[in-house]
Amino acid sequence: MFPTPIEKQSRAWQISYQSMLPFALIIWLLPLIAVATFSIRPEADFVEGNYWGVPGSFEFFTNYGRVFFESDMPRYLLNSVLITVPTVVGAVALSSMTGFALGVYKFKGNLLIFFMFIAGNFVPFQILMVPVRDLTVNLNLYDTKTGLILFHIAFQTGFCTLFMRNFIRALPFPLIEAARVEGVAEWRIFWFVVLPLMKPALAALAVLIFTFIWNDYFWAVVLTQGPDAQPVTAGITSFNSQFRAAYHLMSAGSIVAAIPPVLMFFAMQKHFIAGLTLGAVK
Amino acid sequence: MHSIFKAPLAALAVASLGASAAFAGSHSSLSGELRIISDMSNPAPRAVMEGLAAEFDEMHPNLTVELEIVDREAWKTQIRNALSANPPDVVNWYAANRMLPYVNAGLFMDVSELWNESEFEALASTKGAMTIDGKQWGVPYTYYQWGVYYRKDIFEELGLTEPSTWDEEVANCQAILDSGRKCYTIGTKFLWTAGGWFDYVNSRTNGYDFHIALARGEIEWTDPRVRQTFDNWRQLIDMGAFIDDHQTFSWQEALPFIVEGEATAYLMGNFAVAAMRDGGLDDTKLDFYQFPVINPDVDFAEDAPTDTFHIASGATNVEAAKEFLRFVTSPDVQTRINGGDALGQLPVNAGASVSDDKFIQQGFDMLSNNAGGGIMQFFDRDFPAEMASVGMEGLQEFMVFPDNLDDILARLEDARQRIYQ
Numbered sequence: 001m002f003p004t005p006i007e008k009q010s011r012a013w014q015i016s017y018q019s020m021l022p023f024a025l026i027i028w029l030l031p032l033i034a035v036a037t038f039s040i041r042p043e044a045d046f047v048e049g050n051y052w053g054v055p056g057s058f059e060f061f062t063n064y065g066r067v068f069f070e071s072d073m074p075r076y077l078l079n080s081v082l083i084t085v086p087t088v089v090g091a092v093a094l095s096s097m098t099g100f101a102l103g104v105y106k107f108k109g110n111l112l113i114f115f116m117f118i119a120g121n122f123v124p125f126q127i128l129m130v131p132v133r134d135l136t137v138n139l140n141l142y143d144t145k146t147g148l149i150l151f152h153i154a155f156q157t158g159f160c161t162l163f164m165r166n167f168i169r170a171l172p173f174p175l176i177e178a179a180r181v182e183g184v185a186e187w188r189i190f191w192f193v194v195l196p197l198m199k200p201a202l203a204a205l206a207v208l209i210f211t212f213i214w215n216d217y218f219w220a221v222v223l224t225q226g227p228d229a230q231p232v233t234a235g236i237t238s239f240n241s242q243f244r245a246a247y248h249l250m251s252a253g254s255i256v257a258a259i260p261p262v263l264m265f266f267a268m269q270k271h272f273i274a275g276l277t278l279g280a281v282k
Numbered sequence: 283m284h285s286i287f288k289a290p291l292a293a294l295a296v297a298s299l300g301a302s303a304a305f306a307g308s309h310s311s312l313s314g315e316l317r318i319i320s321d322m323s324n325p326a327p328r329a330v331m332e333g334l335a336a337e338f339d340e341m342h343p344n345l346t347v348e349l350e351i352v353d354r355e356a357w358k359t360q361i362r363n364a365l366s367a368n369p370p371d372v373v374n375w376y377a378a379n380r381m382l383p384y385v386n387a388g389l390f391m392d393v394s395e396l397w398n399e400s401e402f403e404a405l406a407s408t409k410g411a412m413t414i415d416g417k418q419w420g421v422p423y424t425y426y427q428w429g430v431y432y433r434k435d436i437f438e439e440l441g442l443t444e445p446s447t448w449d450e451e452v453a454n455c456q457a458i459l460d461s462g463r464k465c466y467t468i469g470t471k472f473l474w475t476a477g478g479w480f481d482y483v484n485s486r487t488n489g490y491d492f493h494i495a496l497a498r499g500e501i502e503w504t505d506p507r508v509r510q511t512f513d514n515w516r517q518l519i520d521m522g523a524f525i526d527d528h529q530t531f532s533w534q535e536a537l538p539f540i541v542e543g544e545a546t547a548y549l550m551g552n553f554a555v556a557a558m559r560d561g562g563l564d565d566t567k568l569d570f571y572q573f574p575v576i577n578p579d580v581d582f583a584e585d586a587p588t589d590t591f592h593i594a595s596g597a598t599n600v601e602a603a604k605e606f607l608r609f610v611t612s613p614d615v616q617t618r619i620n621g622g623d624a625l626g627q628l629p630v631n632a633g634a635s636v637s638d639d640k641f642i643q644q645g646f647d648m649l650s651n652n653a654g655g656g657i658m659q660f661f662d663r664d665f666p667a668e669m670a671s672v673g674m675e676g677l678q679e680f681m682v683f684p685d686n687l688d689d690i691l692a693r694l695e696d697a698r699q700r701i702y703q
Contacts, residue, residue: 043560044560044561044562046534046537047534047537047538047541047557047558047560047561047562048538048541048542048561048562049535049537049538049539049541049542050538225352225353225356226323226352226353226356241324241325242324242327242354242553243551243553243554244534244553244556244557245532245534
């Protein structure tokens, strides 16, 4: 069932694999390569139709300089941080508690509550667009970072709870029983026994949620507008003037916006992969 | 700055300067708060708007100007809400049919009495566009011209001159085609560019009044006069005058054709000039002419989308709002806000002066002196939104498959009967 490793295949197969791989990679990365080269092109290239040729001049410093010093980009980046970090903290904190409750206590409706958390994940979020917008408007949270953060926490907690509950279920239950026999209060069991054991799950979940929220575009557009509250994903379009799309600046902005999650991925690669599979098998 | 005052206009300007000085004395009595919501959210316009608010605030010591700037696109969906719940005093919007829903809903204030003041005679070119039911509902602060931007150097190479009639236009185009180039670049991917062509061919064939009547749904799309418009347009399409596969390009993606000399002209708004200059077309290579005459019996009508200020019908500080409208329409303010370092467009006030830019000057002259038919606001502003979207799809289809005309017109006529009821 599992594919045979390449080194065990015939030589002919290996050679064709090795020669095909670069092409596949290039085709797959083409959009990214295009964005990267667009970001160092002068504006004139786009007017002259020079999309794929050699850049007319090397404008790395001009374009990125304008992104950082002559636009609202730093503010949008800061917004992204101010939205993403509280969301990660909030969602992880809430879900480790719900996960603990659902994973450790046996009570009526436990499974029902758990299923409701899971069911929330299956609601396509486009359906929520209008009601959530109306809700934030009525709560006077429309176009504020708080509104976006609260919604993200609420929405992400469902998935996080599934993840945490399954992880806590997999912990050796005798540890908790032993603590109870010692007469330790429940909240101290959570804090001193369970939480330290959950560290890998907390790290994995934090990395995962960070990338989800940082890359969110949909809710950023639905719930916020303008540089006061909008995160960087939505702010990139502010390079466009009323009539013209500034492809070179949007590309440079996109690269800048993509750097934090990419860095996060490389720095925390181990946790990230763990995170993708952690909740999968109980 | 180069002034192109005409003598009588200069006199008018002087008179209105005196008048506004008089106002300044009498209106320091304005007090309270003036709330403005503006959609000038792009960087340069934003600076202009903030400057205007600050200046007006300073002119009236007892008045506090409170300015809120809303994203330009977002404003299109927010304006109704903003005008009905807790309305501000002054808002930005657009002229002509775009203001109709708000006028009908009673959300804009009738400002006809401002237009009766003598200073407003200098704004005559857009008076029609600001008028609904014989009353005026706002004031313009900026517009920009449309017209044919063409490659002067290629025209010279081929020995062509700016056409003033349709026959000359067609003859020029044939010469250009014979030289192995296309006559016009256009990108109809987002449809609206085709609307520009229809506005011009239709208004030159049947006149401004007919065009606006069609926009108001008073004329059938299957009318023989509408067909005449499409017949004229088809002349060019059948010649192969437009670039191939134009339905796959945005207006910006169609620029390389004129910049590289594969096409020689572009029917566009003046905002295209900055882009073409970036592409290396300086004033020796790029020039402008007014869309030529097709039917000599009708006067020139020009596309010049106009941006406006309005007073909300629920405004609380009406006196200050009116004074602000006088302020933004004064020749001095219109000159400054439309300058090359600000909006880079045309002042509507004929007494204003314009920057020393070939295209701005030609446009200002054209709109102030040679647009006797009227000022159109562009297809997607003159026609109701729904009709415009069906209409522009039809126009694009016509440009690609001109044989489908009967189908297209029948479909547009269906849409007209449904939309205007």
